[in-house]
Amino acid sequence: MLDDDKVSALLARARREVDDGLLPAVQLAIGLDGEVVVDETFGADPATRFVPFSCTKALVGAALWRLVGDGDLDLTAPVATYVPAFATNDKEGVTVEQVLMHVGGFPTAPLGPGRWETREGRLEAFARWRLTLTPGETFMYHPTAGHWVLAEIIETLAGEPYADAVERLVTAPLGLPRLLGIPRDQQDGILDAVAVGEPPTADEMEEAFGVRVDLAALVPPDVAVGALLTLNAPEARELGVPGGGAVVRAADLARLYQAFLHDPEGLWDPEVLADATGTVRNQLPDLWGTPASRTRGGLVVAGDDGLAHRRGFGRTVSPRAFGHDGAGGQLAFADPETGLSVAYLTNGLDQHLIRQQRRDTAIASLAADLLPT
Incomplete structure (x- = not known):
């Protein structure tokens, strides 16, 4: 009370x-x-x-936690394990947990309207991105770039669009309305x-x-x-x-x-x-x-x-x-x-x-x- x-x-x-x-x-x-x-x-x-x-970001994180619990996702693994297109320009060693903790080293990597609408456009952007910080050494908040990568991991492992996966894995089981997409x-x-x-x-x-x-x-x-x-x-x-x-x-x-x-x-x-x-x-x-x-x-x-x-x-x-x-x-x-x-x-x-x-x-x-x- x-x-x-x-x-x-x-x-x-x-x-x-x-x-x-x-x-x-x-x-x-x-x-x-x-x-x-x-x-x-x-x-x-x-x-x-x-x-x-x-x-x-907590909503997207909650979907990832389910994938970890099911044994589908290893947070210590490189992002490139799940998203091969990311393994360019010295990013092959960046891990999933580094992205989640905003120490991935690409805080301002660009992705916006005109490319973010399609998976192909997003993967092309990942391949172009370059590190601006050494991964794991500096905390620099990644406003959007990191979560585009995390969404792609969800999409890859769930076998469906990431927003649909978030609904299936999190909001629908909790009786919540669709909150993303x-x-x-x-x-x-x-x-x-x-x-x-x-x-x-x-x-x-x-x-x-x-x-x-x-x-x-x-x-x-x-x-x-x-x-x-x-x-x-x-x-x-x-x-x-x-x-x-x-x-x-x-x-x-x-x-x-x-x-x-x-x-x-x-x-x-x-x-x-x-x-x-x-x-x-x-x-x-x-x-x-x-x-x-x-x-x-x-x-x-x-x-x-x-x-x-x-x-x-x-x-x-x-x-x-x-x-x-x-x-x-x-x-x-x-x-x-x-x-x-x-x-x-x-x-x-x-x-x-x-x-x-x-x-x-x-x-x-x-x-x-x-x-x-």
């Missing part, structure tokens, strides 16, 4: 962003004991669906993402992070959000970009993470699930010096170093909490200590990085602390 006063405080904080005109719409869901116990939407119809951006005639009620706000000034960045950076000059705002806004396109939603193009309600993510906690259908081998959600294998620092705290299951663990808020968990979770957030402030995680799962979505891509991160910390902290004391 949740504390009603704490729930009210959480909902008021989430609603405030819409009431103040900072975000056009938000959606929030809380799971507990295998059920969704809070499901609220502000600024849109309750049935509205959102693109959760990189929260999608949405047919054109089923795209009603999906809210387009929009850019809001302005980037922080160099003075604000220095005050907040101790580093003087002019973000607007470094990465123009239209470039920063341009790739994300391509996921508004019906053709992108139909394809289902595996690194960030799922289409969900917050309740879908809350239920998915309840399944990660309880596995009611026995989908995953228990050892594989425990490893994917709890064993940290990558502690290399990110650009800001924060240890990655990533598993080879493709998830992030809150950790006990006092930096959970930098990883999208807020300040009130246990060190065992796990999840994966998404661009623009999307949150998705579960905490084995409390049994809570949390999903927070918005279609407002706030360009003010500092405000967005403080919002994330506030929402996540309130959402993770809903049980009576």
Whole structure:
């Protein structure tokens, strides 16, 4: 049972962003004991669906865990074992687990509209890609490239399109709707993402992070959000970009993470699930010096170093909490200590990085602390 006063405080904080005109719409869901116990939407119809951006990565990871448990996939094997086209330009030694942990060495490898629609186009892109970092030595987040490779592994081993395999292996058995690769005639009620706000000034960045950076000059705002806004396109939603193009309600993510906690259908081998959600294998620092705290299951663990808020968990979770957030402030995680799962979505891509991160910390902290004391 949740504390009603704490729930009210959480909902008021989430609603405030819409009431103040900072975000056009938000959606929030809380799971507990295998059920969704809070499901609220502000600024849109309750049935509205959102693109959760990189929260999608947990969905793709969950399909891979099934393949590992069935003995079809060895995470320590080179990617080229399953995708021979990848074995070019010194990439033959890159392993599957390195890709899952974002140490594969090709973070900005290009693949977009015009090539990503067909398997042939994707394989041609893999063959052209070159390493920009030494695999295994540097943690550099791979926004989409790595998950295109992982999707191809799923497609190869499952013998069907990767989005169909994700549905068969994960969402359908859990009673969830199709969340990746949405047919054109089923795209009603999906809210387009929009850019809001302005980037922080160099003075604000220095005050907040101790580093003087002019973000607007470094990465123009239209470039920063341009790739994300391509996921508004019906053709992108139909394809289902595996690194960030799922289409969900917050309740879908809350239920998915309840399944990660309880596995009611026995989908995953228990050892594989425990490893994917709890064993940290990558502690290399990110650009800001924060240890990655990533598993080879493709998830992030809150950790006990006092930096959970930098990883999208807020300040009130246990060190065992796990999840994966998404661009623009999307949150998705579960905490084995409390049994809570949390999903927070918005279609407002706030360009003010500092405000967005403080919002994330506030929402996540309130959402993770809903049980009576």
